Amino acid sequence: MIPQSEPPTEPMSKTRLRLWLKLLKTSGRIEAELRRRLRDEYATTLPRFDVMAALSRFPNGLKMSELSDLLRVSNGNVTGIVDRLTNNGHALRVAVPGDRRAQLARLTPAGQVAFTKLAQAHEAWLDELLQGLDADDAAILHTLLGKTERETNAQ
């Protein structure tokens, strides 16, 4: 066996740090582009789009706390976003029969129409922004991202 003087390999922690920076840069770049297009083309924001997407999946409405849990944002935050959607005419608050503490947030008909357009644009934008990845790439990437779970106790 011939002794080889190998090039010193990078410690694994440095490799993971570089990977994280790449991951952060990638998601940040795409997210910034989505925010820009939502603002410029539809005069809305990503948090509002996220809330509308959640409400769209539950036509009967969601309690503020349910929205907060689903989107993993704070309770107080949801209040402000739903406020703005309400001022917009895209959402409204409905009383919960039998519990005067709670309220349901729901999309208005105008909100549903608006969200349908937003969702189509959103999907088309991502199809464009992720052109560089084919079906195989996407499958591998999805799997590898899944391998990072279970290291944080948050689900």
Next chain:
Amino acid sequence: MIPQSEPPTEPMSKTRLRLWLKLLKTSGRIEAELRRRLRDEYATTLPRFDVMAALSRFPNGLKMSELSDLLRVSNGNVTGIVDRLTNNGHALRVAVPGDRRAQLARLTPAGQVAFTKLAQAHEAWLDELLQGLDADDAAILHTLLGKTERETNAQ
């Protein structure tokens, strides 16, 4: 050739949309955990860490606009973060000889010491949070993430 009735395949745009949601969820989960640890263990924030990291790479200081470009955040934003770092004793502003419009932000000695500790903790946290990925996984992931570039005109 035998005709096969294949299962209907998902349109590529849906695949890319699901991938994006996974990417967003992954980076959000890790970022939230980093923010939590920076706050709980070091009483600081991710934006301040990012600014300190940039200043640490340039011991002679960076102009506010250079910081803004490097970190890709708005000019007004950098002002506030450097303000807080300055109040903290971790940064200071230095006049630029020959241009009274500009100022350099620099780490103080205390800021350099603090950042060294933060950076070590940060690298160790990521090593932990990305345990699920070995060196091969990381290399593949890094490459696939790279394939998403060049679709947005932002560098």
Next chain:
DNA sequence: GTATAAAGTTTTAGATATAAAATATATTGA
């Protein structure tokens, strides 16, 4: 049955984020 605890939401305080206006300084061109 009332005191206490729990649940649901909003409000508050502080930090971050952008875009756009305002301020101050430099540079340029006639």
Next chain:
DNA sequence: TCAATATATTTTATATCTAAAACTTTATAC
């Protein structure tokens, strides 16, 4: 030189975001 323009930063207005306090309503314990 001096007006016009460009550069560098801060300020302002608005929107997010969290944690924690405040408030209302409901449920529970005794």
